[in-house]
Amino acid sequence: MRQAGPVSDADQSHPHAATVRRLEQSSGKLAAAAITRMDQQLPWYRAMPPENRSWIGLVAQAGIAAFTEWFRHPETPQAISTDVFGTAPRELTRAITLRQTVEMVRTTIEVVETAVDEIAAPGQEEALRSALLVYAREIAFATAQVYAQAAEARGAWDARLESLVVNAVVSGEADEGDLSRAAALGWSSPDHVTVLLGSAPNGDSELTVEAIRRAARYAKLQVLTGVLGKRLVVITGGSDDPLAAAKSLIGPFASGPVVAGPVVGDLRAATRSAQAAAAGLRACAAWPDAPRPVLADDLLPERAMAGDPVARTLLVEEIYRPLQQSGAALLETLSVYLEQASSLEGAARMLFVHPNTVRYRLRRVTDVTGWPPSDVRSAFTLRIALMLGRLADGEQRV
Incomplete structure (x- = not known):
């Protein structure tokens, strides 16, 4: 002046x-x-x-x-x-x-x-x-x-800050500093956090990010989002149903699979959800008919076959070990049932028991694992879990 x-x-x-x-x-x-x-x-x-x-x-x-x-x-x-x-x-x-x-x-x-x-x-x-x-x-x-100009400067700064937080969560390097950055962006530390991964559409990434934010506001969800390379990453909070959250935010994603990681308790733990979603996204090619969106936990067999150690551990510890601890009869019945093309009568003949006994034991398998052997997809998951469990037992005996 x-x-x-x-x-x-x-x-x-x-x-x-x-x-x-x-x-x-x-x-x-x-x-x-x-x-x-x-x-x-x-x-x-x-x-x-x-x-x-x-x-x-x-x-x-x-x-x-x-x-x-x-x-x-x-x-x-x-x-x-x-x-x-x-x-x-x-x-x-x-x-x-x-x-x-x-x-x-x-x-x-x-x-x-x-x-x-x-x-x-x-x-x-x-x-x-x-x-x-x-x-x-x-x-x-x-x-x-x-x-x-001030709004544009704040928007550019917030976008860089958000990108840092998202990248830290995906790379497994999130720390207290990232929690502070997220809080500065309005993240209020919700109890239920899920990470969604899919392909980013071509064009302006800022428009994609803004579309995610609009969808989140409509669904009453908190989000931290960004485009990392060809992937669109959405960290969502406020819903204990990852599939419902994914469905409400799926619009801005490009065509192709969209994977929702498991629900975790906070932003620091979101790395685990992000890693599961990333492993599921890599393994989706092995399940062409997978629903869209799909849960990372529904892709455990494909993830395990693709070499994901977390998926292998989950299948063994959450399916094989509980069955093993429930008695040899359940493991034997499930194994025979799966080998007999899911036939109750065939399994009963092989086990020299009544078909109702097989039916009862299979219901117990469902109660113990959460996976019903009569469902084709669940039967595939159970079969992979049995294979991995036996391999793990064999390694312990060597």
């Missing part, structure tokens, strides 16, 4: 030189009057801390000084946003809303407008009033520009 100096020859030749001088001499008094009126009429101004009120005072003073300079040289392009708002720190746009800034500007303009008859030289009142009207329009545009 240019400072007022001695009256030059150019100022003397100004058509409203007298008004310019009087405006310069009154700028301090006008700024003080504007601050007084804000204190009287704007409750939010009175409630602000002293530091912010002092910055607002500087902005009001700079606005009046910028109007004086603009009135002196109306033909010269002026960067009004720099002249007026350049005196305030960037943090002020966070502390003061756009609506409050508009009220501040309006109050300052009104103060100057009520003093026009007193400030203007005789016969120049209308010229000063007309100039103030034009300047008010320019300052309104400048205000909108300042807040738009």
Whole structure:
């Protein structure tokens, strides 16, 4: 902002030189009057801390000084946003809303407008009033520009912050710092967290991310999301049903499989969900008819065959070991039943028992494992679990 100096020859030749001088001499008094009126009429101004009120005072003073300079040289392009708002720190746009800034500007303009008859030289009142009207329009545009730029800067910073959190979760490097970054983005640490993985659509990744956020708002879910390479990653919180969460957010994903990892308790544990979803996404090629979306746990057989050690461990520890601990009869009956093409009668003949006994034992298998042997997909999972369990037993005996 240019400072007022001695009256030059150019100022003397100004058509409203007298008004310019009087405006310069009154700028301090006008700024003080504007601050007084804000204190009287704007409750939010009175409630602000002293530091912010002092910055607002500087902005009001700079606005009046910028109007004086603009009135002196109306033909010269002026960067009004720099002249007026350049005196305030960037943090002020966070502390003061756009609506409050508009009220501040309006109050300052009104103060100057009520003093026009007193400030203007005789016969120049209308010229000063007309100039103030034009300047008010320019300052309104400048205000909108300042807040738009601040919003863009915050959006870009938030996007980088969100990308860091998502990448840390996927790579298994999430720490307390990432929890703080997530909190800064509005993540409120929900109890149920799930990671979704799928292919990102071609085009602008920012549009994809915004589409995920819109879908999340509609579904009342919290999300942290980003495009990592060709993958779209969505960390979702607020639902204990990962399949339902995936269905509500699946729209922005590109065609192809979308895998939902298991539900975990917090963002730190989300790495486990992300790793399961990534393993499931790699293994989806082995199950062409997999539903979309699909749970990572429904892909345990394919994941195990693809070399995922977590899937192998889960199949052994959650299916084979509980059956083993429930007695040899259950393991033997399940094995024979699966070998006999899921025939109750065939299994009964091989075991020399009544078909009802086989039926009862298979119900017990379902109770113990959660996988019904009569279902084709479950039977496949159980078969892989038996194979891996026997291999694990064999390794222990060697």
